Amino acid sequence: MDYNDLSPEQMAAYESEYELAIEKQTLLFGQQLQQCEVIVDAVYQVADYVPEFKTKEQSDFWKNIVIPNLTDILKDELFARSTIQTSFLAINKLIGNIQNGYAIVKASKGSKPAINIAKKYIMEALKQLEECIDNVKNLKSNAIIAFGKQTTEIFNIIGPEAAKFMKQKATKIKAIKKLFEEKNNLYI
Structure with a gap:
């Protein structure tokens, strides 16, 4: 598209x-960041608990499939976070280039030279943003899909012991928070 041929x-x-x-x-980037948060929380919760394995197959599955996944x-x-962050930077650059171009x-x-300078920098920023959009479109979630397919087997291995572990962990986290609050109150 030749922008010189466009009417105002x-x-x-x-x-x-x-x-x-x-x-x-x-908005899409923001949603993807929220999804990343949920995924990381789930991964850490699973990784936080190492079950007692009843068979060598369970142990091998956990070590060779679950942990690498x-x-x-x-x-x-x-x-994904890096791509999204780069995209936000590209958006900010575009905004800055548009504002600077307008000012020039x-x-x-x-003047024709000023218009050419503004056009050049705005087009460069648009190109960078388009590259970021392509990168976002190409984000893969193969590991997440594989993890989803393995959840039944994972839950069969971790069983009800995982629920006990999570309760114990929650109790300890509450106790740590309480101690932290008491420590902070001492400084006030």
Whole structure:
């Protein structure tokens, strides 16, 4: 698309559409960050508890399938966070370039060189944002899917002992929080 051929109304419409696309993408990023939080919490809860294995097959399954899968989930999550963070930086760069471009064009009273400079930097920022959008679209969740398929087998191994463990852990966390609060009250 040659932006020089656009009328002011078409440019305004294009800008409005692009702003809407950026807003939608930002909301998507936020949702993905929330999903990452849930996934990491679940991974740590499973990784936190090591069951007593009744058979060698259970032990091998846990060591060779569950633990490597949990590691892969954390790697996927870290990559997703990095991609999302890079995308937010690209959005901020685009905003800054648009504002700076506007300031340059306004200060030069719309001179052709100023318009070209603004266009160049805005287009570079848009290109970077489009690359980020492609990266977000290509995020894989293979480890999460595999983990989901293994949950029945995992729960068969961990059994009701895991529930006891989680209750004990919750009790200890409450006790630690209470001690922390008491410590803080001593400083007040």
